[in-house]
Amino acid sequence: MKCPDCQVDLNENVSRCPLCGKLAETSEPVIRDVSYQDYPAYEYRRFQRNLSLVYFCGSVAVFVALALLERLLTGRLHYLPYLAFLVPCVWALVIRPRMNRSLSPGNFLLGALFTISLLLFWVGRMQRLPMTSTLASGVAIVTLGAVSVLFLDTLVHKKNRERHLVFLLIFLVLGAAEFAAALREGHAHPAYVVLSACALGLSLINLIALGAFCGRALWEELRARFHF
């Protein structure tokens, strides 16, 4: 087959020229001794549009609705800055990783930590409780829970061990900060001190366990993650 306009040889099984769309004519090929590649047939699948805009608009809508609700109930917009912080946190730590299929438990735990802490902060303000204690206790509880989950996951899933390293470091820093804050606050509730000590201790145990399980691989992972 041949295209009368483009003057090129065409495959025997096509009726139109792929270059100009003209009907192909039967003719002797000018190039011989070479076979066609015959690409496999495939079914075109429409591209699934990115839903990030939908998620983003949804987040903004939630933010606006909560702000309006607060304005309606209290006549003020006192918690707007916290909400403004909460929405991007949930977006960055929970929604976006999920969209990218990076379903690491660490992402969800960090997201949960920020969300619960902010909610506690909000509730504390509404109930007129001392802010630092409420927030710090909440963060300590969540940190403890998150580190426990990571610890269990480290024991069960061998593949996830090295991936937990970064999250574990974040929780370690958080645990240390909470413990330091609890010690500094002279009249802190003993439960709060115990909780933050447990969070810090479990983070350390987790890190040591990870080091024992992974050995040199953990050091390599650290080097890779932080290479400059």
Next chain:
Amino acid sequence: MPKMKRGSEIPHWFPLDVAGTIYPSARTRNWNYTYRSGFLLKEEVNPGLLRQALEDIHSRFPSFFVGVRNGLFWYYLERMENLDIVRRESTYPCRPMNIFSRQSPAIRILYDHRRFCLEIAHCVADGGATLTMAKALLARYLQLTGKEIPPDSGLTDLTEPPKPEELTDSYREFYVKKVGKPAPDANAWQYRPPQVLNYLKVIHGILPLEDVLPAAKARGITLTDYLMAVYLYAFYLAVPKSRRSSRQIKVSVPISLRNFFPTETLRNFSLFTNIGFDPRAKADFSFDDVLEAVKGKLAAAKTKEAMQKLLSSNVAMIQNPLVRLIPNVLKRRVLQIGYVLAGENKFTTPMTNLGRVTLPPGVAEHVEQVEGILGGSAQKRINCAMISDERFLHIYFSGDTKRTEVQREFFRLLAREGIRARVECNIREEEDVE
């Protein structure tokens, strides 16, 4: 086949090379830079033996079986042992791959009847390096099918362990401080036909070298210069004046730095130069005018001094302490914008000539055609790759648009020059999207 000690002295992770740094950052949700290199054999491909051949060569080429990971300051490559990457070809070529996957490396091997090919993310290696690996895979596969390959075939020796030099980042190796900056490049005219997502139309042209080489010789220029002029003129003819802006039409040509710097690296080691002409210079351009405009420009750009300047400016940018300090999550956005402003905006279309693929005796007899396809691009709707074997030049136009006006003018111009051509498309008319 003797087995080398797996993993001995081969690092578990590598920093991305200087050129590779940009690709993971520049990726979008529906695109990452993937390209294909492959062979059409004379016999049907046996997938079992292909898998076996891959098992046999993989320890010799550790830098190819990697996935991209997210570090605090930079992305990096992590070695992966999963070799379940041989698949029957069932979709369009160079489909974007998940380079961050923990399940499979940023490379896949596809087969279909007599053809097999490697599709690889550009952040891992460039075309020259991939071709080296593809040849080794081909030779091993043929050996497994019972073909005799002479020991002195010049292909990579699979019994040797990988050399450390093959894993080095040669950009950094040959970086020289204070060699001057390359001349700034003006923005080019952009060809923007409607894009179709999840789609790649490949138009494969076969031209006999006995027609093309004399045509280039008669004009007194190299084959690459000649085809570049044809390609540029095809854009000039295909797009009406009213749709052209007042900018130059430019082609981006990759240049392998292996010809200028002594290296054995099997990672990226190439740079790009943009060559074109200004359609405003004359009311009407003829093909001869375009030939005259581009003649010698590529040779002038392909000097060691020019390449050294370009290489050093790229490395200096990456090694800037301020750039290094920015966390990756922010740096990625900056690089993504930089990739468009300082890279993609400077040329109209890419055109890569992989050159003549010479296969050793014992291998060449079993190969009918060679293949090299550029995947879709974030900004460019049409890309061109060329590769030749002993008798034919294969031209692969690929793009995520249905429009074929440039390709049409390209082949019509060749026909007017007296060059025979045969054309094939990966999408049959009944399969094409509405």
